[in-house]
Amino acid sequence: xxxxxxxxxxxxxxxxxxxxxxxxxxxxxxxxxxxxxxxxxxxxxxxxxxxxxxxxxxxxxxxxxxxxxxxxxxxxxxxxxxxxxxxxxxxxxxxxxxxxxxxxxxxxxxxxxxxxxxxxxxxxxxxxxxxxxxxxxxxxxxxxxxxxxxxxxxxxxxxxxxxxxxxxxxxxxxxxxxxxxxxxxxxxxxxxxxxxxxxxxxxxxxxxxxxxxxxxxxxxxxxxxxxxxxxxxxxxxxxxxxxxxxxxxxxxxxxxxxxxxxxxxxxxxxxxxxxxxxxxxxxxxxxxxxxxxxxxxxxxxxxxxxxxxxxxxxxxxxxxxxxxxxxxxxxxxxxxxxxxxxxxxxxxxxxxxxxxxxxxxx
Amino acid sequence: xxxxxxxxxxxxxxxxxxxxxxxxxxxxxxxxxxxxxxxxxxxxxxxxxxxxxxxxxxxxxxxxxxxxxxxxxxxxxxxxxxxxxxxxxxxxxxxxxxxxxxxxxxxxxxxxxxxxxxxxxxxxxxxxxxxxxxxxxxxxxxxxxxxxxxxxxxxxxxxxxxxxxxxxxxxxxxxxxxxxxxxxxxxxxxxxxxxxxxxxxxxxxxxxxxxxxxxxxxxxxxxxxxxxxxxxxxxxxxxxxxxxxxxxxxxxxxxxxxxxxxxxxxxxxxxxxxxxxxxxxxxxxxxxx
Numbered sequence: 001x002x003x004x005x006x007x008x009x010x011x012x013x014x015x016x017x018x019x020x021x022x023x024x025x026x027x028x029x030x031x032x033x034x035x036x037x038x039x040x041x042x043x044x045x046x047x048x049x050x051x052x053x054x055x056x057x058x059x060x061x062x063x064x065x066x067x068x069x070x071x072x073x074x075x076x077x078x079x080x081x082x083x084x085x086x087x088x089x090x091x092x093x094x095x096x097x098x099x100x101x102x103x104x105x106x107x108x109x110x111x112x113x114x115x116x117x118x119x120x121x122x123x124x125x126x127x128x129x130x131x132x133x134x135x136x137x138x139x140x141x142x143x144x145x146x147x148x149x150x151x152x153x154x155x156x157x158x159x160x161x162x163x164x165x166x167x168x169x170x171x172x173x174x175x176x177x178x179x180x181x182x183x184x185x186x187x188x189x190x191x192x193x194x195x196x197x198x199x200x201x202x203x204x205x206x207x208x209x210x211x212x213x214x215x216x217x218x219x220x221x222x223x224x225x226x227x228x229x230x231x232x233x234x235x236x237x238x239x240x241x242x243x244x245x246x247x248x249x250x251x252x253x254x255x256x257x258x259x260x261x262x263x264x265x266x267x268x269x270x271x272x273x274x275x276x277x278x279x280x281x282x283x284x285x286x287x288x289x290x291x292x293x294x295x296x297x298x299x300x301x302x303x304x305x306x307x308x309x310x311x312x313x314x315x316x317x318x319x320x321x322x323x324x325x326x327x328x329x330x331x332x333x334x335x336x337x338x339x340x341x342x343x344x345x346x347x348x349x350x351x352x353x354x355x356x357x358x359x360x361x362x
Numbered sequence: 363x364x365x366x367x368x369x370x371x372x373x374x375x376x377x378x379x380x381x382x383x384x385x386x387x388x389x390x391x392x393x394x395x396x397x398x399x400x401x402x403x404x405x406x407x408x409x410x411x412x413x414x415x416x417x418x419x420x421x422x423x424x425x426x427x428x429x430x431x432x433x434x435x436x437x438x439x440x441x442x443x444x445x446x447x448x449x450x451x452x453x454x455x456x457x458x459x460x461x462x463x464x465x466x467x468x469x470x471x472x473x474x475x476x477x478x479x480x481x482x483x484x485x486x487x488x489x490x491x492x493x494x495x496x497x498x499x500x501x502x503x504x505x506x507x508x509x510x511x512x513x514x515x516x517x518x519x520x521x522x523x524x525x526x527x528x529x530x531x532x533x534x535x536x537x538x539x540x541x542x543x544x545x546x547x548x549x550x551x552x553x554x555x556x557x558x559x560x561x562x563x564x565x566x567x568x569x570x571x572x573x574x575x576x577x578x579x580x581x582x583x584x585x586x587x588x589x590x591x592x593x594x595x596x597x598x599x600x601x602x603x604x605x606x607x608x609x610x611x612x613x614x615x616x617x618x619x620x621x622x623x624x625x626x627x628x629x630x631x632x633x634x635x636x637x638x639x640x641x642x643x644x645x646x647x648x649x650x651x
Contacts, residue, residue: 056551056555057554057555058551058554058555077554078551078554078555079553079554079555079556079557079558079559079560079563080557081555082557083555084555084556085551085552085555087548087551087552091546091548091549091551091552092552093549093552093553093567094546094571095570095571104553104556104558104566105556105557105558107566108553108556108557108558108559108562108566109556109557152556153555153556156556156557
């Protein structure tokens with residue numbers, strides 16, 4: 001395993017890429033530390049796969065600079081970059097066996113068979129595929145194919161590993177297992193890894209930091225807890241996790257707390273907005289407690305009506321009827337459903353002022 | 363008895379191996395039997411029938427005579443050159459066709475397949491017009507000052523090869539295209555990220571994966587070209603005799619059925635060798651999957 005250990009350090013500075021009239025990467029910059037796992041998270045078309053292909057050398061950005069471990073690789077062709085890629089659906093060579101797939105890169109780099117064999121064996125063992133070495137890759141299950149793809153990329157000791165939607169071909173249950181397994185494996189190898197995904201849960205599980213992408217730019221780059229707890233924009237708030245959102249107008253500011261008038265009553269939250277500003281008040285589902293808690297300092301309280309109840313096993317979701325349509329929505333998660341609450345019943349909801357987020361209205 | 367054993371009704375053991383859907387092939391088989399297998403048997407029969415019963419004299423004449431041996435070799439050479447030329451031009455064309463998008467693909471498709479809709483006779487005459495002593499190509503080269511006097515092109519082997527490749531190119535492009543279209547275009551990308559140079563990518567990924575299409579195209583074009591009749595007749599006349607031309611002459615002019623049938627049998631053997639060999643090769647290439 002130590003033999004596979006080699007780390008890099010990636011920077012992308014001012015990368016831009018246009019396809020015809022469409023700007024896919026818009027002056028994008030990011031720096032990834034050695035050994036770090038970073039996810040590029042965003043909807044399809046946000047430029048995350050384009051950024052990945054630029055880093056891999058399969059696309060050349062129109063402008064900008066890409067360096068790995070201090071070396072400028074912007075104009076290097078893919079085969080001279082030493083950047084490993086695990087492709088979506090894996091792109092294994094269908095005419096080769098498992099061991100031949102894993103050994104492909106070693107052969108391509110002119111490494112003698114005598115030297116390559118132990119490295120192939122080591123990589124096979126690393127992904128627990130040793131007993132399948134002679135099988136054609138077309139005979140493998142999805143999870144096994146993923147392991148072969150990872151071993152094939154790691155065996156050439158890349159300075160950086162890129163993974164393009166590596167779990168999208170797996171069914172839900174297997175996906176959850178493989179996410180933890182792969183994260184553990186890559187941590188053990190000690191490689192720097194970039195995941196591309198559109199699945200926020202996956203990003204939260206596998207990453208040290210997440211870059212939320214929007215229209216060719218990075219909207220926010222932060223660790224999962226910060227991203228979830230302190231989203232930088234409404235876009236990030238929406239893309240990562242769920243929330244209750246209410247439109248409102250700032251009535252008074254000062255002291256680091258502003259008061260906001262909403263359709264469900266006044267709310268106070270930390271922030272700096274001038275009185276009269278139109279804002280969106282948001283709170284995460286699990287920050288809300290039901291029932292008329294005794295009035296206390298630092299608590300917001302709103303009255304609402306339950307529209308629907310969804311039982312999710314470990315928790316229960318309440319969907320609230322909100323007076324306004326459009327941007328407003330209400331989703332609250334409770335560990336336990338209180339007695340007598342069901343569709344149509346009125347609820348009082350409390351949440352701490354410090355858990356309340358404010359965003360400028362779009 | 364309070365409990366009764368429930369006995370499963372005995373199912374008849376499955377005897378028939380053949381899917382009844384296989385019967386759908388019967389009309390086709392019957393048709394081929396009447397219009398192809400039967401005449402073929404008669405033909406082969408006439409190749410070994412002499413004045414006093416069974417004889418191999420026809421084969422002795424075809425394989426022993428220097429002239430006819432030359433004809434066979436010339437046909438094989440024509441097949442080989444045509445196949446190589448069509449492969450060299452058709453292989454990249456098939457990739458372009460498979461990777462092109464939208465309007466470009468329509469255009470490329472038209473360029474490759476429209477010639478198929480033109481009769482081979484029209485096409486061969488067209489080549490004649492282009493290549494004649496007072497033809498378009500000579501006129502063009504004269505006016506451009508590339509040559510001082512008309513060059514003889516028609517009735518040369520070069521013209522024959524050009525015409526043959528033109529006629530048979532679509533039969534090379536189509537099978538390769540259909541294989542390449544199914545190939546994951548990210549495989550060469552994956553090879554590149556593993557450090558494979560463009561040449562290594564081509565020889566170890568792209569070429570092996572496209573080989574089934576190449577084998578199909580080569581066997582198709584070769585067996586068609588080796589049996590060519592119209593194009594060599596129109597572009598070369600008697601100067602380049604192919605097996606098919608000898609057969610036509612034997613049956614129509616010489617009324618020598620034994621000679622024609624023996625030549626036909628040799629041609630059949632060549633084609634069968636190529637087709638069977640190709641399908642064996644293809645099975646081996648496909649078996650690794």
